[in-house]
Amino acid sequence: MKRYLQSLVLFLFCHAVVQAQALLPAAVNTDPAKALVVLPEPANPALPSLILIGHSTVRNGHDDGQGKGPAGQWGWGNPIANYFDTSKINVVNRAVGGLSSRTYVTSGHWQRTLALVKKGDVVLMQFGHNDASAINDTSRARGTIRGTGNETEEIDNLLTKQRETVHSYGWYLTDYIAQIRAKGATPVVVSLIPRKRWSEDGKVRRNAGDYAGWAKEVAQREKAGFIDLNELAARRYDEMGRDEVMKLFPLVTPDESVHTNWAGADLNARIVVGGIRALGLQTLVGALNERGKAIPANEDERPVVDAAAVKAEQAANSALPTLHLVGDSTVKSGGAGGHVGWGERIAPYFDAGKANVVNHAIGGRSSRTFYTEGRWQRVLDQLKAGDVVAIQFGHNDGGRIGDPAMKGRASGPGTGPETVEDRKPDGTVEQVHTFGWYMARYVQDAKAKGATVVVLSPVPHRDAWQDRRDFENFAQWGREVAQRHGAQFVDLTMVITEGYRRAGAGVVDTYFSDARTHTNDAGAAFNAQRVVAALRSLPGGVVDKWLSAQGRQVEGVKH
Structure with missing residues (x-):
């Protein structure tokens, strides 16, 4: 009887925890420090892994399109798996919505992800959209210092109630690169996807002057792989025209300018695959399936003939x-x-x-x-x-x-x-x-x-x-x-x-x-x-x- 009561208490406790998590208000779930997400792990630890880290444009919410199918919001880290042979490689999307290059670390997600990284793996990182937020507030406290320098800012974090040293966006990327290499894995920096916004000249706005440019600077300085998703996607948007670009974003939320629907996520995924091919990352190139092999390497240079x-x-x-x-x-x-x-x-x-x-x-x-x-x-x-x-x-x-x-x-x-x-x-x-x-x-x-x-x-x-x-x-x-x-x-x-x-x-x-x-x-x-x-x-x-x-x-x- 005693054992039965103990089991019953344990069951009720676990059930209460599950129910409490399910009923948590959205405001709690959007707090990076308390993000309630279950992230995938390598399906076959014996295989090499492609591990993705980043925010919601890589993995949106529960990675289910909010139950709206292709019309919902999707990150490119989901459809990219469709271009690889999963009998040859694990595709592990560990990105978390709402995080920055800083809070992916301070929330503990990077420590848990790094534990899964092993020799021969490839880690793709894409941050930037959320790094422009406030450095210290009671909402997200996720911003980073602009640029790629070594300057720091000491804060008493209003959200976590902890003393914290905040670094630059480039510092965090550099730290990821070093830790990935220490594991014998290969780091690749991916610039943030462009927003659905146009400049006065009618072209899609780029981020070469800030986060995309800083990502490229870090990759070049650290001699890491770099995929300029920001420029390449913007170039495709310019070629497609505004009406076609609108179809890459959720039509049910016309003001949405960051998060793509499935079609937009798939376009970005194909660009990333093209970047992988251009970098010649054999661990990944050799694991592409027939759909992946059909994607050509990205062409970055269009030379001017003498x-x-x-x-x-x-x-x-x-x-x-x-x-x-x-x-x-x-x-x-x-x-x-x-x-x-x-x-x-x-x-x-x-x-x-x-x-x-x-x-x-x-x-x-x-x-x-x-x-x-x-x-x-x-x-x-x-x-x-x-x-x-x-x-x-x-x-x-x-x-x-x-x-x-x-x-x-x-x-x-x-x-x-x-x-x-x-x-x-x-x-x-x-x-x-x-x-x-x-x-x-x-x-x-x-x-x-x-x-x-x-x-x-x-x-x-x-x-x-x-x-x-x-x-x-x-x-x-x-x-x-x-x-x-x-x-x-x-x-x-x-x-x-x-x-x-x-x-x-x-x-x-x-x-x-x-x-x-x-x-x-x-x-x-x-x-x-x-x-x-x-x-x-x-x-x-x-x-x-x-x-x-x-x-x-x-x-x-x-x-």
Whole structure:
């Protein structure tokens, strides 16, 4: 009887504890020092582990989407597991919502997580959103000192009632890196995801000037792996357009600007996988499943080709009409790095006895720099009545004007007359126009010469054609310019996308020579055929009379 009563008391106590935890008010659960979360542990300790630490944009709440399915709030640490073979690696998401780089330590979560880290593991850390909070208050007390220095602040923590030494954001990241390495594991710093906010220039706001930049600084200083999720995701957002970006966040909470829904979390997860591939982390790369292997490594550099190394092309027979091609490296790469542009494989579709094909494109240029470098004037010098000019820009027009990473190529968003000042290192100031302004100038100048102009939207990226459209903004702006100024328009993005979808992912993946942008010879040939098909579909048979026997075999695009 005594043993029965003891068992009954123990049962009632445990039941009361469980009920009390279930009934705790939200205000208690959001206190980082009292966070009631059950975090996963490695399913198979014999396997290496990918361990994730961070806050709610990595693991949101109870990691269940608040019971709302894909429409709820999700962190990218959940869908990233779908890209790994769990028979080869554990994916362990130990992030906790509401925490900062500081409170992940002071709440005890880091100590418990570090106990699971072993030699051969990889630990990805993403903090920043919550580090900007107050250093000391009665709500969260989770802020860190801005920057990456060694300065400290002594506080009597109003929340924990403890004396505490608070360090900088960079100090905490550095400490994580050191402790991970002491365990024989590999640390990787991931910059925070961008918020759903836009700057005055229409681009998604980056954090290169604060937490994303500080994360990169620490990673470089400590020679740790770094994935710039902030910049890479923002770049994708810019390419997708505002309407499509809105779909990556919970529609039931339109004011939500930080936490993504499942679609947004999956996009971020794929970017992180691309970062893992770019870093060459073999423990992780070797554990990718077929879905993971299909994600290309992130491409961080889009080089500007040295103009002196590119020979200007001229029409072979000036008495004949000419098809002039204007664009970037996706139109002409010259074979560097195995890259070939579609403009380099289009000539066989035209009869050299009826028309010239002249490829003026050059790698690394945007609608802005092709104009400011005087390249467009050189095209005009060759242009004559009866010629056709096909113009494709967009790949290098994105990004923030004035950001050194954009290498002076970014144009303004839209098609309006507004300008943005770009102050150069030498003190000169350039008035940068919108993408549409430059494209309109090309159309007007060419038409004044008696030429026909075809505006093309950009060829799609390697990772952006299967389940969504790429370059929505640039296609819209290109169409507006063409309609407004009397040019023809081809949505080349979708013409090629539809071709890719018919070919299938296994085939399309063999068409690229790098992570995202440039095609190899086979890809260039495929795209060139699609360009010819698109040109054949234009009203008035713009180029039909110039086609070779091979060109006449290509059917126009069905609309």
